[in-house]
Amino acid sequence: MALIVQKYGGSSVKDTDRIKNVAKRVAEYRQKGDQIVVVVSAMGGGTDNLIRLASEINQVPSEREMDMLLATGEQTTIALLAMALHSLDLEAVSLTGPQAGIMTDEVHAKAKIKNISPKQVYNMLDEGNVVIVAGFQGMSPDGRITTLGRGGSDLTAIALASALEADLCQIYTDVDGVYTTDPRVVSKAKKLDEISYDEMIELSSLGARVMQSRSVEFAKKYNVRFEVRSSLNNNPGTIVKEETDSMEDVVVRGVSLDENQAKVTLVRVPDTPGMAARIFSALAVGAINVDMIVQNISHGSATPATDISFTTDKPDLLKALKVIEGLRKEIEFAEVISDEDIAKVSVVGVGMRTHSGIAAKVFETLAAGRINIEMISTSEIKISVVVELEKGKTATQQLHDAFFPVEN
Amino acid sequence: MALIVQKYGGSSVKDTDRIKNVAKRVAEYRQKGDQIVVVVSAMGGGTDNLIRLASEINQVPSEREMDMLLATGEQTTIALLAMALHSLDLEAVSLTGPQAGIMTDEVHAKAKIKNISPKQVYNMLDEGNVVIVAGFQGMSPDGRITTLGRGGSDLTAIALASALEADLCQIYTDVDGVYTTDPRVVSKAKKLDEISYDEMIELSSLGARVMQSRSVEFAKKYNVRFEVRSSLNNNPGTIVKEETDSMEDVVVRGVSLDENQAKVTLVRVPDTPGMAARIFSALAVGAINVDMIVQNISHGSATPATDISFTTDKPDLLKALKVIEGLRKEIEFAEVISDEDIAKVSVVGVGMRTHSGIAAKVFETLAAGRINIEMISTSEIKISVVVELEKGKTATQQLHDAFFPVEN
Secondary structure (H helix, E strand, C coil): CCEEEEEECHHHHCCHHHHHHHHHHHHHHHHCCCEEEEEECCCHHHHHHHHHHHHHHCCCCCHHHHHHHHHHHHHHHHHHHHHHHHHCCCCEEEECCCCCCEEECCCCCCCCEEEECCHHHHHHHHCCCEEEEECCEEECCCCCEEECCCCHHHHHHHHHHHHCCCCEEEEEECCCCCECCCCCCCCCCCECCEEEHHHHHHHHHCCCCCCCHHHHHHHHHCCCCEEEEECCCCCCCEEEECCCHHHHHCCCCEEEEECCEEEEEEEEEECCCCHHHHHHHHHHHCCCCEEEEEECCCECCCCCEEEEEEEEEHHHHHHHHHHHHHCCCCCCCCEEEEECCEEEEEEECHHHHCCCCHHHHHHHHHHHCCCCCCEEEEECCEEEEEEEHHHHHHHHHHHHHHHCCCCC | CCEEEEEECHHHHCCHHHHHHHHHHHHHHHHCCCEEEEEECCCHHHHHHHHHHHHHHCCCCCHHHHHHHHHHHHHHHHHHHHHHHHHCCCCEEEECCCCCCEEECCCCCCCCEEEECCHHHHHHHHCCCEEEEECCEEECCCCCEEECCCCHHHHHHHHHHHHCCCCEEEEEECCCCCECCCCCCCCCCCECCEEEHHHHHHHHHCCCCCCCHHHHHHHHHCCCCEEEEECCCCCCCEEEECCCHHHHHCCCCEEEEECCEEEEEEEEEECCCCHHHHHHHHHHHCCCCEEEEEECCCECCCCCEEEEEEEEEHHHHHHHHHHHHHCCCCCCCCEEEEECCEEEEEEECHHHHCCCCHHHHHHHHHHHCCCCCCEEEEECCEEEEEEEHHHHHHHHHHHHHHHCCCCC
């Protein structure tokens, strides 16, 4: 008898038919004799409706009250899923995040899980129940309802799997697993059987929409092996796990495309110590997420100056420009240039550590396709380039073809 | 500085405009320096939508899961009302029933409040907040979410007013208060300035739709004086309180009409001891609410038999008939007659105890209007009659005219 944690996201429970479908899948596992804990998100449209109601009342709603409001979304799903399991003659009970013992810090809207007291969940499993837990939510030390922010339900599932020492953690989504690249962009994309936490983290933070990187980071920290798979078929998914030696044989694990970033360049920033620190701490104070940062050598002799570029999420661009303008009183830069029409393409793989020439192959491939590279940033296991937005998909295809040649 | 508990029902918070309206009203009181605890119901249509979702999944949903589901309704309202108060620059925090310390028994769907631990509410009031509490819900001893059943939010407000020793408890609704009869039926109906708990209980259980009688019974038990008033204007409402001597000067407090009952008659039931007990305990086991019961003298000599009639809520009629059919094996009655086309009209007033002739006046009034009386039932402070459904409104008008003559 195994203990399995399954997580179903918003698209898997978006209406009552999908909820019944989830119930059938849970029942198949349960009837094999396994103990099942199910973590669910809010129904697709429900959250949007709650946000609309809030915006009708207050343009800047308190985060405490937004958490109180949004937590009703998962609470609705858990009750409905329990009813659906009852219809299949299975014993099932639902628990809100606080009831399931998911304790967080006090930071509303993006709380961190501090610990889980799984006593209630264990008791209910022992009574023969499928236990359904509301994802995305928890309780602060003083009893307030908190939410975990984007990707929170994945986090709930992985944290529960860790606390319960589950035998298996399955993250159900609307795709079959993790692909070498987005199958909507490159039809020849291949599903990966396995991927390391680090590769998954890079792919997640680089725009692959399967999972938020924080959940994978959590899984890595507590060494929770999990499977990403589809709630719409029975195909095996992708196992995400600790790195093994054999993984390094595969040089490139995947190619990702992120069309949701914008680029900002400060032109002719005085090249004196502390400039970068001043700029990026101001952006951090403004809660602006900065991804790539590029600074090159300085020019000029009397007053040496350099150009500093960074990328940020498109929705944050205006805020970022405002912060930068606010710095003018203290930093004398020539001008600010911003560009929303960019795409970031990344090549990821732990094998890069031991294989050389990957960067060169990336640049050669793009050159052969006459695609201009605007920015380059690398880490130990990834190479990212910024190109024109309209070239993003072509660049992704060409890099995928280069690293994953089709076998004849 | 007074401590005021205000309760706003579903129609007062049915959309975001109404919620903003409630916030303005709360703000007016708060700005006078009073401490305010607000109890709210779910938004009108929200509950219907949740019930529809549940019915799509399971025709007989578990009561535990229905409570989990329905509790999201009030949770949505409390968060939105807090946001609306923030928009008016007031400090406000929301609390679910469990967070507010409302402890109930374990009976889902119609839990009873066992006690209230108001520490959290006090703390938040002391910090200068308007405290918004979700009505209708509480927590069982083992941590499950329970709901209090019909009229539950009124009960929450009155129980909180009692636990907090509030100076004032206001039940806001969409009518100006308690009337001598339903103003939709009798346009000359007059609003009452005050009414005793017992009169209010009788009127409530007799079909006056202002409040459920259990909330008034609770208020009577803990001697919580409260005011029923409109959330749509500033008219003073009706004070519901303990009986005073001067109340007996008013012989009749109100006339109520209940068109939601059905009548069942068991014809020629053997007139032997224990028959009524057998019949009505079977109905009680079937959870069928019985209101009026009438049994008259028996006829026949060899095997004396009598007719027993009772009324029940129309939706319970089929269930009641099924229970009665089930009794055939043990009780030999001739036949069962049922009638859905009835109306119950009641005249209520504590003054009846000291004034005679009220029953006679009721019967004379109906006789003058050529309205046939099918059943009669009386208590110390009320007289109820059953008439044909289509005569119900006319009977109500005529009795109102008789007991509340228009002053010229």
